Amino acid sequence: MPTEFERFPNLRVFDHPLVQHKLSIARARGTTPADFRRILDEIAGLMVYEVSRRFDTRAIAVETPLETTEGRQLSRPVTLVPVLRAGLSMTDGVLRLFPEARVGHIGIRRDEATHRPVFYYAKFPHDVRDGYSIVIDPMLATGGSACAAIRHLKEVGCRDIQMVCLVAAPEGVRRVQEEHPDVLVFAASLDRELDANAFIRPGLGDAGDRVFGTVE
Ligand code: PRP
Numbered sequence: 001m002p003t004e005f006e007r008f009p010n011l012r013v014f015d016h017p018l019v020q021h022k023l024s025i026a027r028a029r030g031t032t033p034a035d036f037r038r039i040l041d042e043i044a045g046l047m048v049y050e051v052s053r054r055f056d057t058r059a060i061a062v063e064t065p066l067e068t069t070e071g072r073q074l075s076r077p078v079t080l081v082p083v084l085r086a087g088l089s090m091t092d093g094v095l096r097l098f099p100e101a102r103v104g105h106i107g108i109r110r111d112e113a114t115h116r117p118v119f120y121y122a123k124f125p126h127d128v129r130d131g132y133s134i135v136i137d138p139m140l141a142t143g144g145s146a147c148a149a150i151r152h153l154k155e156v157g158c159r160d161i162q163m164v165c166l167v168a169a170p171e172g173v174r175r176v177q178e179e180h181p182d183v184l185v186f187a188a189s190l191d192r193e194l195d196a197n198a199f200i201r202p203g204l205g206d207a208g209d210r211v212f213g214t215v216e
Contacts, residue, residue: 002050002186010177011168012050012186019046023188026166027204033213037089040138040211043166043188044093048134051164051186052078052098055132076160077131079104083149084121086208087136090164094136104128106135106152108145115141115198117148129157138166138207140185141200143175150180166207167191169200 002012014020025031026039055074062071078098082091084107095101107121135149146163153161161183163176168187171194176185191200209215 005190008170008173008177008185008190010181010183010185011173011190012184013168013190014047014050014186014188016046019043019188022046023166027202029205031210033210036210040089040166040207041093041096044090044136044164045097047164047186047188048094048097051134051162052132074100077102077125077127079125079128079131079133081106081124081133081135081149081153083108083135083137083145086138086206086211089207089211090136090138090166094134094164101134102128104133106149108148110141110145110198115144117144119148119152122152124153124156128153129159131160133158133161135161135163136165137163139200139203140165140168140172140176140187141194142169142198143172143179146172146176146185147179150176150183154180162186167200167203169194 002014005011022039022043057072058075060071060073062069078101080101081104082088102125104124108117108119111118133153140146163185165187167189169191193201195201
C-alpha cells in the first residue's frame with residue numbers, strides 16, 4: 001500500500017521497492033532518453049494497480065466452460081488524461097495493463113517566466129463525465145498545470161478525478177489539496193522543495209525534455 005502523510009491527506013506515495021529502484025534510474029543525469037521513456041512507462045504500469053483499487057465494479061454472469069458463475073466488471077469507464085507533453089510518457093505503461101481505458105488529451109505548458117499554466121488543447125471522450133479520470137503528468141511542481149487540468153475536467157462535468165505523477169513538490173501537493181480537496185494524488189516521490197526557478201529538487205530535470213530529447 002502506498003504511504004500516507006498526515007500533512008497531506010490527499011497524497012499517496014509508492015514506497016514499493018521496484019518503483020523506488022526505477023525512480024532512481026529516472027532521476028540519474030546519465031539516463032538516456034530511451035531508458036528514461038522505458039522507465040517512466042514501467043513505473044506507470046506499476047502504479048495503476050493501486051490507483052484503480054477504489055474503482056467500483058458490478059456483478060456479471062460469466063459462463064465458464066463448466067458452469068455459470070458470478071464475476072465482476074468495472075462499472076464505469078476510465079479515461080486517462082495525459083497532460084501534454086510529458087504526461088504521454090506514462091500513458092502507454094498504464095494502457096498496457098489496462099487497455100480498456102480511453103485517452104483524453106489536455107495541452108498545458110508552464111510559462112517559463114511566470115511559471116503559470118498556459119492551456120492550449122483539450123480532447124476528451126464525449127462521455128468522460130460518466131466515469132473515472134486519471135490525470136497523468138510526471139511532474140507536480142507549483143501545481144498550476146495539475147490544477148488547471150483538474151479544473152478543466154470539472155468544467156466538463158467530471159467528478160471522480162485522480163492524479164498520477166512521478167515526483168511531486170510539497171508546494172504542488174498543497175495547492176491541489178487546497179483547490180481540489182476531492183482529488184487524490186499518487187506519486188513515486190514527495191520531493192524536498194521547489195527552487196527559485198520553480199524546479200522540483202532533487203527532481204529529475206524537465207521530464208518532457210528528457211522524454212522527447214529536446215534538452216538544450
Ligand atoms: C512541466 C510538467 C508539468 C508542469 C509542472 O511541463 O510536465 O506539466 O511543467 O509544473 P507546474 O506544477 O509548476 O505547473 P512543461 O510546461 O515543461 O511542458 P512539457 O510537458 O511540454 O515539457
